[in-house]
Amino acid sequence: MSDWVRVADAGDVPEGELRSYTVGNRTVAVANVGGDLQAFDDTCTHHGCSLSEGELDGTVVECPCHGGRFDVITGEVVAGPPAEPVDVFEVVEADGEIRIRARDTD
Amino acid sequence: MDVLVVGGGLAGASAISTLRAQGFDGRITLLAEEPVHPYERPPLSKEYLRGETTEPQWVRPPSWYEEQGVDLRLGARAAQVVPGDRVVLLEDGERVPYGRLLVATGVRNRRLEVPGADLPGLFDLRTLADADRLREAAGSATSAVIVGAGFIGCEVAASFRRLGLDVTVVEVFPTPLYRVLGPELGRVVEAMHRDHGVRFVLGEGVASFEGSGRAEAVVTEGGRRLEGDLIVVGVGTKPDAPVGVADERGAVPVGPDLAAESEGVYAAGDVADHDHPIFGRIRVEHYDNAIKMGETAARNLLGAGEVFDDPHWFWSDQYDSQLQVAGFATEWDRMVVRGSLEERSFAAFLLKDGVLRCTVTLDRKLDARRSLPLIRAQARPDPALLADPAVDLRTLRPPEGAG
Ligand SMILES: Cc1cc2nc3c(=O)[nH]c(=O)nc-3n(C[C@H](O)[C@H](O)[C@H](O)COP(=O)(O)OP(=O)(O)OC[C@H]3O[C@@H](n4cnc5c(N)ncnc54)[C@H](O)[C@@H]3O)c2cc1C
Ligand code: FES
Numbered sequence: 390m391s392d393w394v395r396v397a398d399a400g401d402v403p404e405g406e407l408r409s410y411t412v413g414n415r416t417v418a419v420a421n422v423g424g425d426l427q428a429f430d431d432t433c434t435h436h437g438c439s440l441s442e443g444e445l446d447g448t449v450v451e452c453p454c455h456g457g458r459f460d461v462i463t464g465e466v467v468a469g470p471p472a473e474p475v476d477v478f479e480v481v482e483a484d485g486e487i488r489i490r491a492r493d494t495d
Numbered sequence: 496m497d498v499l500v501v502g503g504g505l506a507g508a509s510a511i512s513t514l515r516a517q518g519f520d521g522r523i524t525l526l527a528e529e530p531v532h533p534y535e536r537p538p539l540s541k542e543y544l545r546g547e548t549t550e551p552q553w554v555r556p557p558s559w560y561e562e563q564g565v566d567l568r569l570g571a572r573a574a575q576v577v578p579g580d581r582v583v584l585l586e587d588g589e590r591v592p593y594g595r596l597l598v599a600t601g602v603r604n605r606r607l608e609v610p611g612a613d614l615p616g617l618f619d620l621r622t623l624a625d626a627d628r629l630r631e632a633a634g635s636a637t638s639a640v641i642v643g644a645g646f647i648g649c650e651v652a653a654s655f656r657r658l659g660l661d662v663t664v665v666e667v668f669p670t671p672l673y674r675v676l677g678p679e680l681g682r683v684v685e686a687m688h689r690d691h692g693v694r695f696v697l698g699e700g701v702a703s704f705e706g707s708g709r710a711e712a713v714v715t716e717g718g719r720r721l722e723g724d725l726i727v728v729g730v731g732t733k734p735d736a737p738v739g740v741a742d743e744r745g746a747v748p749v750g751p752d753l754a755a756e757s758e759g760v761y762a763a764g765d766v767a768d769h770d771h772p773i774f775g776r777i778r779v780e781h782y783d784n785a786i787k788m789g790e791t792a793a794r795n796l797l798g799a800g801e802v803f804d805d806p807h808w809f810w811s812d813q814y815d816s817q818l819q820v821a822g823f824a825t826e827w828d829r830m831v832v833r834g835s836l837e838e839r840s841f842a843a844f845l846l847k848d849g850v851l852r853c854t855v856t857l858d859r860k861l862d863a864r865r866s867l868p869l870i871r872a873q874a875r876p877d878p879a880l881l882a883d884p885a886v887d888l889r890t891l892r893p894p895e896g897a898g
Contacts, residue, residue: 436552444861453860454817455810456783470535470786472555 393481393488401487402426407450409441412491417478419487420445420461427461428480428489435471496521498796499583499593501573501737503527505535505782506599506764508554509789510796515563517797523565524591526583528572528600531623532557537782539626540650541812545657546630551623573600576739578757583737595796598740598747598755598762599789602732602780607642611704616711618727620647632725633658640664640713640723642701644671646811648729649684652693653813662693663721665713667700675820677827680843680855683836684818691814696721732780734766742768746778751802753792761796763788772804773873774823774852781809806870808863819863822853822870831881834859842866849875868892 396410402421409418409431418431418441427448431441438454445451449467451458457469464477478491498514500507503525511523527533534551542548560567575584576596583591604619606612618629629651633639639655641648644666655662668674670681671688685695699715704726706712712722734746740755740762742748747762749755751770755762764785768778784807791803811818816839827845834841842862845853850873854866865888869876876891 442860444864451864453864456808456864468790470782472553 391490391492393490395486395488397487399482399485399487405445407441407443407445409439410489412478412489413493415491415494417489417491418450418461419480419489420450422448422461426480426482426487428478428491429459429461429464430475430478432475433457433459433471434466434473434475435469440475496594497592498523498595498597499591500525500597500599501576501583502599502601502764502766503529503533503567503569504599504601504764505533505554505785506601506789506792507597508533509786510597510599510763510793511560511563511565512555513790513793514796517794519793519797520564521594523563524593525560525565525567526571526573526585526591527567527569529622529624530570532560532567532569534623535782536621539623540620540647541654543626544620544630544633544651544654546634573737576737576757576760578739578760581759594759596740596760597789597792597796598736598760598766599764599785599792600735600737601765603735604729605731605733607701607728607730609701609703611706611710614704614706614708614710616706616709616726617704618725619729620651620727621732629725629727633660636660636724638662638723639725639727640721641727641729642713643729643731644668644673644695644697645729645731646672646675648727649688649813650811651727651729652688653691656688656691656693657814660725663696663723664688664693665696665699665701665715665721667698669698671695676855677830679830679836683839683857684813687814687816687839732765734768734778736762736766744768748776751804752795752800753788753803754795761792763792769803771823772802773806773871777823779807779809779823781807783808804871806867808867816858817860819856819860820853821856821863821866822851824853827852829878831878833862833882833884844876844878844881846878851876851881862888865889 402408416431420427433452443451443453457471458467464474533554573583574586638661641664671684673681699717702716703714704710736747746768748768765780808821824845829846831844840858842856842859856863880886
């Protein structure tokens, strides 16, 4: 069981944008899709680039290195070179904080 | 309907993946000349060559083909296509019939036709087997001469410097990457390599290779003799389509929808000479294009009738820098720079008659991909806005339907 971790103040991820935070031994990306926050592993499953340095287009994040595209809600690969999905995590914006619950990687 | 894919590389495997994702449950056969499952080539001049990874980067996990019910025939080379009979002949004479055929056979490395070119000990790089040989040889070498400063030559030079080898690069053009980037940007790449200790002999072709029993030196047309423990040749490629669908240069000419002239035949990836709706007839050798053409060809095999109008994009990693190129241009009349060429952090926009054709970035990754919608729309962005790093390129997109 993993715990909720505070990563930022509420409102720190503006609509349509991406940020990244360290949670346990992971780097977690947070996307703001039309006001809803989505959290997913920041490390692209292709060659490990940081997805939060890429582009958010609706519910899809595009990796800056080779254009791999992931659905930020499900973590599934939408297009491009990655073969594996990214993990997605629970995220809430409450009491003036953004909190994430992420499992450590093995 | 049976689908036959010839060429077990990136385009072929991507096409198969799309066929299954589209719900196609008919028979799929993949003829692959190399004895290994489809893998990605980009690491071969980078992480894999440097020994930072030892596993090939598979396009799909090797078990995937069986799971997807693909009849994968490794080590099988198609000798000829007979479109009239809808059959492919293997080298041993076996006939493989097809309903639809996808040709995705890629390219081969060109050889230099000079004295000594058949000496043992000359390396080139295309396949996993080539990379294994080169990596092993680099392990016991202290110096290397690289012939050709195209993308592969430049990446191998960077990897060899990382491994501590002494590196000299010989190039017939006045700068590295001259044909793709032109002299001004080529000089930026040259400076980056020189700063990392690479020596260049530019503007000189190779006259011969010399050595007793094995290649030991490159002799240039200017009479210089460059010795190296290792000599690597990267002087371009030649498309490798089978007889029956190849044109006189070895490519497969295809229409905007990737269909070849013969009924039921398509081509994708490096081998496809494509009638591009924006750029005219072009053939490119890019990773992203191989995936996307494979995907489009698969949908069109099933009757989708899509035009392939991707504006093209690729990258090259050298040292800690990443070069990205969006679009395609062989000529331009204006180059607008955002950032600084000198500091090697820039986006260079290449315009022809005011239309943005190509964007080259060095360590400004997002600007290349953000240019793609502009290039696709053949937009005429204001050069002052292009040059201003504070302007987000996404705000320059022409309105939908215009442009
Ligand atoms: C060392 C290296 C580094 C690269 N780095 C980059 C990079 O950083 N960025 C980038 O954008 N691109 C890069 N590329 C280019 C990219 O890898 C190619 O564009 C891509 O692999 C093309 O895919 P393809 O499927 O068309 O051809 P390939 O992947 O080459 O596959 C073609 C396959 O078909 C097989 N074949 C050929 N003829 C036959 C036949 N008659 N019967 C059966 N099989 C046959 C071949 O053996 C081969 O396995 C690199 C290429 C190399 C070699
Ligand atoms: S590292 Fe993300 S697509 Fe390659």
